[in-house]
Amino acid sequence: MVKKDMEIVKKYQKEMFLLGRANALLNWDQEVYMPEGGIKGRAEQSAFLSKLGHDRATSNVLFTSLKKLMKSRTIGKDKVMVDKLYKGLCKSRKIPHSLVEDLSRTTMIAGPAWRKARKKNDYSVFAPYLQKIIDLKIKEAKFLGFKGHLYNGLLDDYEEGMTVEELKPIFEKLKKGLIELLRKIKKSKKYGKKLKLLGRKYDAEGQKFFVEDVVVRMGLDMKKSRIDLSEHPFTTRFGVGDVRITMAYRDDPMFAFLSTVHEAGHALYESNLPVKHEYDILGDAPSIGLHESQSRMWENNVGKGKAFWKYYFPLFKKKFKLSGNFEDWYKEVNSVFSGYIRIESDEVHYCLHVILRFEIELGLLDGSIKVKDLRDVWNSKFKEMFGIKPRNDVEGVLQDVHWSFGSVGYFPTYAIGTMYASQLYNQMKKELKGIDKEIGKGNFSRVQKWLKEKVHKHGSLYLADEIVKKVCGEGLNPEIYLKYLNNKYGEIYRF
Amino acid sequence: MVKKDMEIVKKYQKEMFLLGRANALLNWDQEVYMPEGGIKGRAEQSAFLSKLGHDRATSNVLFTSLKKLMKSRTIGKDKVMVDKLYKGLCKSRKIPHSLVEDLSRTTMIAGPAWRKARKKNDYSVFAPYLQKIIDLKIKEAKFLGFKGHLYNGLLDDYEEGMTVEELKPIFEKLKKGLIELLRKIKKSKKYGKKLKLLGRKYDAEGQKFFVEDVVVRMGLDMKKSRIDLSEHPFTTRFGVGDVRITMAYRDDPMFAFLSTVHEAGHALYESNLPVKHEYDILGDAPSIGLHESQSRMWENNVGKGKAFWKYYFPLFKKKFKLSGNFEDWYKEVNSVFSGYIRIESDEVHYCLHVILRFEIELGLLDGSIKVKDLRDVWNSKFKEMFGIKPRNDVEGVLQDVHWSFGSVGYFPTYAIGTMYASQLYNQMKKELKGIDKEIGKGNFSRVQKWLKEKVHKHGSLYLADEIVKKVCGEGLNPEIYLKYLNNKYGEIYRF
Numbered sequence: 001m002v003k004k005d006m007e008i009v010k011k012y013q014k015e016m017f018l019l020g021r022a023n024a025l026l027n028w029d030q031e032v033y034m035p036e037g038g039i040k041g042r043a044e045q046s047a048f049l050s051k052l053g054h055d056r057a058t059s060n061v062l063f064t065s066l067k068k069l070m071k072s073r074t075i076g077k078d079k080v081m082v083d084k085l086y087k088g089l090c091k092s093r094k095i096p097h098s099l100v101e102d103l104s105r106t107t108m109i110a111g112p113a114w115r116k117a118r119k120k121n122d123y124s125v126f127a128p129y130l131q132k133i134i135d136l137k138i139k140e141a142k143f144l145g146f147k148g149h150l151y152n153g154l155l156d157d158y159e160e161g162m163t164v165e166e167l168k169p170i171f172e173k174l175k176k177g178l179i180e181l182l183r184k185i186k187k188s189k190k191y192g193k194k195l196k197l198l199g200r201k202y203d204a205e206g207q208k209f210f211v212e213d214v215v216v217r218m219g220l221d222m223k224k225s226r227i228d229l230s231e232h233p234f235t236t237r238f239g240v241g242d243v244r245i246t247m248a249y250r251d252d253p254m255f256a257f258l259s260t261v262h263e264a265g266h267a268l269y270e271s272n273l274p275v276k277h278e279y280d281i282l283g284d285a286p287s288i289g290l291h292e293s294q295s296r297m298w299e300n301n302v303g304k305g306k307a308f309w310k311y312y313f314p315l316f317k318k319k320f321k322l323s324g325n326f327e328d329w330y331k332e333v334n335s336v337f338s339g340y341i342r343i344e345s346d347e348v349h350y351c352l353h354v355i356l357r358f359e360i361e362l363g364l365l366d367g368s369i370k371v372k373d374l375r376d377v378w379n380s381k382f383k384e385m386f387g388i389k390p391r392n393d394v395e396g397v398l399q400d401v402h403w404s405f406g407s408v409g410y411f412p413t414y415a416i417g418t419m420y421a422s423q424l425y426n427q428m429k430k431e432l433k434g435i436d437k438e439i440g441k442g443n444f445s446r447v448q449k450w451l452k453e454k455v456h457k458h459g460s461l462y463l464a465d466e467i468v469k470k471v472c473g474e475g476l477n478p479e480i481y482l483k484y485l486n487n488k489y490g491e492i493y494r495f
Numbered sequence: 496m497v498k499k500d501m502e503i504v505k506k507y508q509k510e511m512f513l514l515g516r517a518n519a520l521l522n523w524d525q526e527v528y529m530p531e532g533g534i535k536g537r538a539e540q541s542a543f544l545s546k547l548g549h550d551r552a553t554s555n556v557l558f559t560s561l562k563k564l565m566k567s568r569t570i571g572k573d574k575v576m577v578d579k580l581y582k583g584l585c586k587s588r589k590i591p592h593s594l595v596e597d598l599s600r601t602t603m604i605a606g607p608a609w610r611k612a613r614k615k616n617d618y619s620v621f622a623p624y625l626q627k628i629i630d631l632k633i634k635e636a637k638f639l640g641f642k643g644h645l646y647n648g649l650l651d652d653y654e655e656g657m658t659v660e661e662l663k664p665i666f667e668k669l670k671k672g673l674i675e676l677l678r679k680i681k682k683s684k685k686y687g688k689k690l691k692l693l694g695r696k697y698d699a700e701g702q703k704f705f706v707e708d709v710v711v712r713m714g715l716d717m718k719k720s721r722i723d724l725s726e727h728p729f730t731t732r733f734g735v736g737d738v739r740i741t742m743a744y745r746d747d748p749m750f751a752f753l754s755t756v757h758e759a760g761h762a763l764y765e766s767n768l769p770v771k772h773e774y775d776i777l778g779d780a781p782s783i784g785l786h787e788s789q790s791r792m793w794e795n796n797v798g799k800g801k802a803f804w805k806y807y808f809p810l811f812k813k814k815f816k817l818s819g820n821f822e823d824w825y826k827e828v829n830s831v832f833s834g835y836i837r838i839e840s841d842e843v844h845y846c847l848h849v850i851l852r853f854e855i856e857l858g859l860l861d862g863s864i865k866v867k868d869l870r871d872v873w874n875s876k877f878k879e880m881f882g883i884k885p886r887n888d889v890e891g892v893l894q895d896v897h898w899s900f901g902s903v904g905y906f907p908t909y910a911i912g913t914m915y916a917s918q919l920y921n922q923m924k925k926e927l928k929g930i931d932k933e934i935g936k937g938n939f940s941r942v943q944k945w946l947k948e949k950v951h952k953h954g955s956l957y958l959a960d961e962i963v964k965k966v967c968g969e970g971l972n973p974e975i976y977l978k979y980l981n982n983k984y985g986e987i988y989r990f
Contacts, residue, residue: 018543021536022517025524033528034737037719041516041734041773048513052547224532239536242529278536 002072005065009085012062014279019053024236031230032246063089080461081282091153094143099136106132107406114404123375123393130403131371134364137408141365150365154409158288159416161463164362167412170478171355174415177482178352179385181489185336185348188493197324198332202253206319210257210312211247215264218298219448225267233259235266240278243270253320254333258299265298266291268448272456287464288410292417293424294451300347300418301425301484302439302447304334310440331492338388340395342414348485352385354415357400361408420468422481424455427472497567500560504580507557509774514548519731526725527741558584575956576777586648589638598631602901609899618870618888625898626866629859632903636860645860649904653783654911656958659857662907665973666850669910672977673847674880676984680831680843683988692819693827697748701814705752705807706742710759713793714943720762728754730761735773738765748815749828753794760793761786763943767951777954783905785959787912788919789946795842795913796920796979797942799829802934826987833883835890837909843980847880849910852895856903915963917976919950922967 026046034042056062066086074082110129117126137154144153149164156162185191216222230246237243245263249256269291277283285291302308313329316322322329336346342353360377363369369377378397383389390396402410428450429435435446454471465475521541529537551557561581569577605624612621632649639648644659651657680686711717725741732738740758744751764786772778780786797803808824811817817824831841837848855872858864864872873892878884885891897905923945924930930941949966960970 015543018540022521022540022544025520025540026517029520029524033721033723034733035717035719035721035739036736037716038734038737041736045513045517045520045733048510049517221532222530224530226528226530228528238529238540239533241532241534241536244530 002069002074005068005072006074006078006082008061008065009069009082010280012056012059013085013281016053016056017279019049019056021238023049023053025238028236028238028244028246031232031234032228057089058092063093077282077461081280084281084460091144091156094145095140096143099139099143103133103136103140103406106136107404110404110406111401114398114401118394118398121392121394121398123397126398126404127371127374130374133403133406134371134408137406138365149362151362151409154365155412156409158407158410158413159464160287161465162287162289162412162416166476167358167416170419170476171358171412171415174351174419174478174482175355175385177478178348178485181482181485182336182348184495185489185493188495190331190493191336193335195332195335197322197329198252198254198335201251202320204249204256207249207253207256209319210253210316211260214257214261214312215245215267217442217444218261218264218268219445220264220267220271224271227260233263235263235270237267237270240271240273240275240283243267253316258303261303262295262299265295268298268451269294269456272452274457274459277459282459282461284460285464286458286460286462286467287416288413289416290420290455290464290467292413293420293468294417294455296418297421297425297451298447301421302444304347305436305439306330307436307439309333311442334488334492336489336493338386340382340386340388340390341399348489349386351415351418351481354411354418356381356385357411358415361411365408416464416476419476419478419481420464422484423468423472423474423477424451426480426484428454497564497569500563500567501569501573501577503556503560504564504577505775507551507554508580508776511548511551512774514544514551516733518544518548520733523731523733523739523741526727526729527723552584553587558588572777572956576775579776579955586639586651589640590635591638594631594634594638598628598635598901601627601631602899605899605901606896609893609896613889613893616887616889616893618892621893621899622866622869625869628898628901629866629903632901633860644857646857646904649860650907651904653905653908654959655782656960657782657784657907657911661971662853662911665914665971666853666907666910669846669914669973669977670850670880672973673843673980676977676980677831677843679990680984680988683990685826685988686831688830690827690830692817692824693747693749693830696746697815699744699751702744702748702751704814705748705811706755709752709756709807710740710762712937712939713756713759713763714940715759715762715766719766722755728758730758730765732762732765735766735768735770735778738762748811753798756798757790757794760790763793763946764789764951767947769952769954772954777956779955780959781953781955781957781962782911782959783908784911785915785950785962787908788915788963789912789950791913792916792920792946793942796916797934797939799842800931800934801825802931804828805935806937829983829987831984831988833881835877835883835885836894843984844881846910846913846976849906849913851876851880852906853910856906860903911959911971914971914973914976915959917979918963918967918969918972919946921975921979923949 023046026042026049030038030042030046062085066082066089069078069082070086106129110126110133113129114126117123138150141150141153144156146153146156147163152163152165155164155167211227215225215227224241224243226244228244228246229248231248233245233247235243235245245260245267247256247260247263269285273283273285275283309326309330313326316329317324334347336348338349339345342350342357345353356378359381360369360374363377364371364374375393375397379389382396400411402408428447432446432450438444438446455467458467462470469475518541521537521544525533525537525541557580561577561584564573564577565581601624605621605628608624609621612618633645636645636648639651641648641651642658647658647660650659650662706722710720710722719736719738721739723739723741724743726743728740728742730738730740740755740762742751742755742758764780768778768780770778804821804825808821811824812819829842831843833844834840837845837852840848851873854876855864855869858872859866859869870888870892874884877891895906897903923942927941927945933939933941950962953962957965964970
């Protein structure tokens, strides 16, 4: 009986994964190659596959088997799988169909409204849609009925096990530390210098060489991957043997290069997840935050590090005929500047952007912030944290797409991932003696192997924080990240 | 009641089409971009979507609704749709599940066996698999129980309504006419001259220019299409707004150029099929033969014609710095030569390759040809028709992939399409005065519009032969094609 129910559970998961991956290809193709005439048809194809996946996810057959298995003495990995699936299904079954449909209808029109608002540079065009979304997300959070802050049920969708109660003091400590660090940086004589090496156009052909070189050095097997062009870089897995990334060229070569390093970090994680769980939930990452830790460790801790540029700077210098020395280059790659846009932010400002959104989301959920006031709230909070005020809505409250999708609770994962990244990096440096020397020779293979062994291979057998605890001896901790930043930028800005 | 059943019928079709198009993207991607590591996962994804489509196609709900509708007084297009679907379902319901599975299992391993046989250049490696396939196809044909020759049920899968009884005398007339024409050509002093202009390497960059130029002139809207590289050129529709072709470069520029013209002919048909039937059977072409007529009319009648090269030769001459005159070029593009391979064949030999396969398929089905003797049968028949004998199996009996798929009855559609193409071309020239002049100026738009109006817009509301009859006043007729060839090659080879 248990065996039969377990078979049903595995069959349903496999079908969901197969549909999900076919759908991922529909989306990938849409971003990368689809002619514009295909949009309408593609939407129908994708919606239909989503529906088939949803039918399976919400099937009574699956739920009945899971309920039986919950009562039986399942052990080991099967138990983790059953618990996880059962928890997820219980969550989604708490939300009435009418609410799901309402949210889906609302976000369908909120996307175009957000784009229109951006075009007009006017938040008020988007506000009514956001109001509806927030109202519905509040309802959703109430139905979920998580302990503690209303936000917890939403946050759990992206960062399983994390709560506002745990996260808030961490973010407060982080915010304080970052603002203090920024104060020191901005006092430095080295601050605010114009870019001399990076502030010009680099040709795409030269950039291409480095993009293709770095992913292979990082350990991406190009027989199981590929790089294509898209407006926004992203990573998709179609199977453990087919994980692809996308990229875009800009004048600034660091955009293509470091966003590729970032995506390749995601891709290595996806490629190294346990093959035997390819078609079940244990073969996925346990949280968005942990996924982000992989991309951000490669992008920031490694990719903006001294050792990394010891290897790459001479090659960049030669390829692009640069005049300038290593110190200048390293400083420019890590130059700190006050900007309005999260995704263009340097390492020091980045988490402040995230904390701003976290605070706003909490306020929207508990009613202390009103949607109609959001432009002003955003701008004054921004001024308070960054010392500058957005000049318009596109560089302010309208900059991110997430809310228009109905994603509330996603933003914190960026900062969680960033902190985890530093914790893992710190631990790796302790364990892998001489790793900087290897990186300095362009040999990154031990980094990849270490991450695979410590993080990737577990899939979602443990929660994100449990994995970090197993590796580093403690869960999420802002101190390590702050220390890393203080050391690095103290050296660059001489304080 | 009728309304409800009709809704069910349309819903099921739409779901099948959506699944089919998602699956088409899985296959397109596999041929064009997929990294090799993706093969295993892709096979599972594709098999699952196929299964979901098959579940719908064979659903009792659909069949019950169709049965009810067959008894009701459905009219107009709905009646054609219901009749077509009902006929198709009755066909497939005649074949026992065990046979379908047996065929699927056999073809699954026959493909690799065929490739292995080709690698070893040894038919005997493939023969046991082919034996099994032929045995199963004979069983299938018996279950179908079509009137007349056993082959009719199989042929009907690709060329609905066509029969051996109708086709055999047509192919005999065609064969006689082609052999007679070849006799005249080979007697000509102009025959057998070495290629001077085409027998060398043309750079891919130059070829690319012409490939991209010609599809636009033909009328392909590049906002609704794209061209990618694949080993074998093919066309796929993901929706009326997204029909893509693929191509490959070889030294000989005519391969890329004319195969693109061929695929663009298919793509124009797919793009012009009736939009309101995008998700039902009436929005498809009625037969493979008629589809092939569109590609072959563009490739042969137009693309190897004088008017076409009046426009393109000066451009080729300039781009590739050719020395030579128009007459030489036109003759080389249309040079007739005895070769072993169907897909490399000239216009005159082409249908003989097809007739050879047709005769063999008939013999295999009625038992007059044995699978074990097929190499010898092929070679002696080839010698008889072409005057030369294949030197090995790869250029003989192992050259086509079709049988390894279990496709028996497909080959005739190539010759049917070729004949239809000339009939349509002949009629077009009568109706569109001055069209050669327009083509000579690189303006092909009236050709496209005429084909859309006469052929494409009907979808499968009529059978292929009915459409040709509506346009040309008569159905399949080899005389028009033979006359076209005699005129054209009589002028080239001076007889």
